[in-house]
Amino acid sequence: MKLDKSNFSEWFDTVLREAELYDYGRYPVKGMGVWRPYGFKLRRLVLDNVVRKILDETGHEEVLFPILIPKDLLEKESEHVRGFEGEVFWVTKGGHQELEVPLALRPTSETAISYMESLWISSYKQLPMKLYQIVPVYRYETKATRPLIRLREVSTFKEAHTAHESFEDADKQCIEAVEVYKRIFDSLAIPYMISMRPKWDRFAGALYTVAFDTVMPDGRALQIGTVHHLGQNFSIPFEVRFQRRDEEMDYVWQTSYGISDRIFAAMIAIHGDDRGLVLPPHVAPIQVVIVPIPQKNEEDQEKVNNYVRELEEELKKAGIRVHTDNREELTPGAKYYYWELRGVPFRIEIGKREVDNDEVTVARRDVKGKVKVKRLELRKKLEELSEEMLNSMRERAWEFMKSRIRETDNIEEAKKLVEERYVVEVPWCGREECGLKLDEEVGRVLGMPLDKEINVEGKKCIVCGRKAVTKVRLAKTY
Amino acid sequence: MKLDKSNFSEWFDTVLREAELYDYGRYPVKGMGVWRPYGFKLRRLVLDNVVRKILDETGHEEVLFPILIPKDLLEKESEHVRGFEGEVFWVTKGGHQELEVPLALRPTSETAISYMESLWISSYKQLPMKLYQIVPVYRYETKATRPLIRLREVSTFKEAHTAHESFEDADKQCIEAVEVYKRIFDSLAIPYMISMRPKWDRFAGALYTVAFDTVMPDGRALQIGTVHHLGQNFSIPFEVRFQRRDEEMDYVWQTSYGISDRIFAAMIAIHGDDRGLVLPPHVAPIQVVIVPIPQKNEEDQEKVNNYVRELEEELKKAGIRVHTDNREELTPGAKYYYWELRGVPFRIEIGKREVDNDEVTVARRDVKGKVKVKRLELRKKLEELSEEMLNSMRERAWEFMKSRIRETDNIEEAKKLVEERYVVEVPWCGREECGLKLDEEVGRVLGMPLDKEINVEGKKCIVCGRKAVTKVRLAKTY
Incomplete structure (x- = not known):
């Protein structure tokens, strides 16, 4: 077996297989793989020593919901279901009987959790309620699947769901979630860009979506975490009502945020070399x-x-x-x-x-x-040495990522850079029309950078030439 | 809220709800419940501090398989599928498309694991292979469902699957599995009876099934663990072949053994009192x-x-x-x-x-x-005090169970005792005909006791009057 990371795609598949982490492409259901003992140990250490630890320390409480969501529940928030309906796996039969209501394999759990919150929550005294679960989720992907990156069974989805008294509290929770994710990724020495996703790429049902992206060895951006302000978009249809401090009744304000198997994909891809895996010492089996x-x-x-x-x-x-x-x-x-x-x-x-x-x-x-x-x-x-090693892995990883980010004010150059697998930051007028054009002609719009100062004084939108109001990141993505 | 354990069924539902362990009967899919934060912590401590600890110490390795099994795979061992086909949930649609092959929500994983073992195993040097996973399994139960006892989503199924060089090695593994389960139940102060299930009540596809039963507060027996010698019944259809020490090719010999959410049901039911839960200190959240x-x-x-x-x-x-x-x-x-x-x-x-x-x-x-x-x-x-408490819980629990077991040589008395919710041990000729009659007319046949000496000298089968060859346990069961 010969490993060559410059051919990343083959390298990645080979390392997963040869290091006996995750058996992919041989299980007889497309897009679903098997965690083998060595991989499972790594997965468990990352979950227990990093993800659960940080979530528990910040007042999140772990729960476990059923995997099945009835169709009528999933459809209760109309924008939400539109975002998922094309890619839901449906259970339609039990034994030899047709089910009365088809059951979805959960694509995500906002609807199921909001439903139960409506039974659990009655007063502001119970808020904030910060729940999370680590569970598989399902997407009937029509795109090409890839191990740990684009799966039909996302075997490890950490989804947090929180409920608050006010818009502002939910807003603050999004900031806490960003800090939580920074700690998680820092702990695994995974570098990240934080961007406000454009409104056409928000989570279905969210007021806004903040996303973490990293850059893979082949220069493509990989979304590794998202944070959503859900407003009252779910609490109203699901009637998650509570008595406020002023004794009025109101609907809770919610957020949700998730990370997936991609946390392992990024950790493996970014740190590995031509000899194979390189693991952060505190999570190495x-x-x-x-x-x-x-x-x-x-x-x-x-x-x-x-x-x-x-x-x-x-x-x-x-x-x-x-x-x-x-x-x-x-x-x-x-x-x-x-x-x-x-x-x-x-x-x-x-x-x-x-x-x-x-x-x-x-x-x-x-x-x-x-x-x-x-x-x-x-x-x-x-x-x-463990501390030194983690620091040096982190430094090298951040250096690599930074070396893959460029700025330009010229659309042709932007196209060329994205072609060459750079992440590009360009001035933008903020209008959806121009954004969609960038999406189509240059590269996927990751959104407005939230992790750096943006100065667009005197800059013009690279599409329409109007005054730029911000910059956006563009990249070839997974 | 008033708790009265002498009305066990209501007591159990009330404790689960009021102690905020497991929200049952309100989630909008029948037979599926939600683990709430306090219950989830208890579940996690039992799994990590007891189940995983003991399995890891005895050389079992944890893995994670997809939840979906294609229909053709599930049907490959014909006796096996006959045991389950009436109660499988089927995924038949992905997005708006009909799937080419229906996918089962796993009822148990012998087929999926044997399939992958056929790819992994080639030599005796890899044996024994002792894998386990802790996952949800699904049964479209037609009987009345009960929280943690009879679920359509068994949220916590610990299933072990092992492969060996010979019949004898698999046999020895069954003995190890029984010892493992003793340690697990002892650790939680759950008393048990160990019985060889009669052949009409074996796991579908097994040569034999050894089962652990406990007695619930209402006197009904609850199966809390099973161990199966699978012989080559799965390895032949799934072609799990290996090279033996003598260089001949052969099929592996397999075992499987499982415990479920019932471990929590038993722990809660047996130790609780009129004030609520009583938890063993080492797993108390x-x-x-x-x-x-x-x-x-x-x-x-x-x-x-x-x-x-x-x-x-x-x-x-x-x-x-x-x-x-x-x-x-x-x-x-x-x-x-x-x-x-x-x-x-x-x-x-x-x-x-x-x-x-x-x-x-x-x-x-x-x-x-x-x-x-x-x-x-x-x-x-x-x-x-923790040690004293656990010992005294264990003692009290065993005393209770023993007080619910009776022996008799008379069929009418046996019927009466089972009616009064005793477990009864009776002499039996060993013929299926008489066993099935006991099953129908007296009580469910748990099987031949494996945890005590049996003396049937001069005893006669209580059904047919022929010479008894063993005793069997009978009980009203869950």
Whole structure:
């Protein structure tokens, strides 16, 4: 197997398969894959140590709703269903019977959750209510599917749904959600652009949508998170009423925000290299692999084996996820290759010299070279190296992303840059007409940058030449 | 709200609702409910601290398969599909299109997993392969549904699937599975009977089925776990072939074993009382609730508040899940009632006397009375009390179950005892004809006891009078 990240698409599929993360394209339903044990462990660590941890710390409470939503419920908010109806999987039969009401495999849960909120919420005292669930969602995609990027079964959808007393509170919640997502992506060293999506690309039923996009190795932008202010668009049809502080009745104000399997796609794609995965140490299923170096002399071998056993025990006790590769049929070189492919952050080599000097040789996955570390200092050193590694992964990732962003005031150049897979920021008059033209002729409109100052003094819309009111980001997207 | 466990059915529904565990009967799809935040936390602690922990420790690896299984795959093992086809939910449409092949919402995953195993397994070196997943499964139940007991969406199905080199290895795996389940149920203080299901009640496609049943407060038996030896019944149609040690090709030998939401139903039903939930301390979402006692004097109040804050901090640091109930609108009595309903194992009351004596008053949820504990000794004492509490819950639960089991050699008495909701053990000739008659006329045949010595010397089958070869358990079941 040969890995070449410059051919990203093939690289990505190969790494998912060969590192035994996610078996895709062989399960007999299109657009649905299987998380294998190593991939599942990675998924669980990301969810537990990052996503759940940050959501729980910020007062979100986890729930679990049924996967099925009755058709009449899904259709209650008309704009919402228009956004999804072409791509819903429908359950129409139970046993040999036709169901009275078709049931949708949830494409997202605003309707189901609003329905239950109408039963749960009666007073401002219960607000804000901040719920989330981590569940599969379903889209009958007609576009080409891609593992973890465009699936018919999105196996990991983290959707948060919040209810508030006022428009302003929901607005503030959107800001908190953006901060939550920054923390999540920062923790995984995934760089992002934050943009206000144009109104023709809002979530179906939202007042506005803020989105996080990253840039994949092939230069295409990937939406990795969205935050929606839903206003009262769902609470009115679903009658989620509450008594306000002034004792008047009102409908709650809602937000929702989601991230999906793409969080794994981005993490894998952005950090990996021609040797395979590179994983942030705090979510790596195996953080340290120990490779004993074979000795000619039996006595030396015995010494090495004992040393390895003790070391493994020490690291385990310290809560480090460590594995010793004792396979006899493989050379050390073959083992290095095997664990590099799987992205194990640290490899420890133990031979006679290490035993004699009471030290170990440590190789870090993301850089070349090895360091000698005294055994007594190993735990502390691994902590330091983990932090260094994550920082350096983050830095490199942000540098790469920034190198893929350009500004221009010229439509022809914008087209050329998008063709060359750059994200382009251009002045825009703010009119939908010109926006749609950009969408069609230049690149997908990601929206107005929210993560930087925008200065359009003296600038003109690159489509119509009118005075520009903002800039928009354009890109070839997934 | 009045709780009366002697009216078990109403008690159970009321506790689920009032303790805000699982919202059932209001979600607009029959037989499907919503896990609310408090229930979700309990569910997660049981899964993470008990189920996953024990499965991971015994070499099982977690995976995640798609929820949809194509019709042709499900039908590949003919006996299997006959067991399920009357109760499968079918996805027949994607968007506005009819699907070419209907897709089943998985009723169980033997077929999907065997299909992928045929791609993964090629050599004995990969065996045993011990996989599990915790996922929802679907049954279009025609019987009356009941929360957590008989659902159309079983929200929590832990299914393990293993592959082995030989019949004997699969057989041994069934024994390991039984030991795993004992550990799981013991950990939650749930008593069980282990029985070899009669052949007419085996899992569809199994050589044999071993089942765990418990006895609910109303005396009805509840199946809470099953273990199946699948032989080569799935590996042959799905062509899960491997090279044996002797280099011949063969089909793998498989087992599967499952537990469901009923683990929560049993835990809640068996331990609860007329005040509500009683939870084993190691899975309780809140282990300790602190209730400050209101003081007339402001200075005293300040002292109490400070003491409470410090104590909460101390307990949190020790990894204890603690909550202080500071609600001003509720009396201490109302708070006791509130947290007792929710099954919090320990309540700590802090008034002026406690502050002055540097001690706390601790009430244990499962017994009456309170004890004074010096603050310095509190952490150690809570550990001791947790163990005592779990042991005493376990003892009481086993005593209750044993009190509901009777033996008799007389069919009329057997009928009467089953009528009175006892589990009855009777001598049996082993012939299906007589077994089916027992099933019809006396009570559901749970099968041959595997958890006790059986002596049928000189005994006769209570149906036909022939020589008995074993005993069988009969009961009214859920």
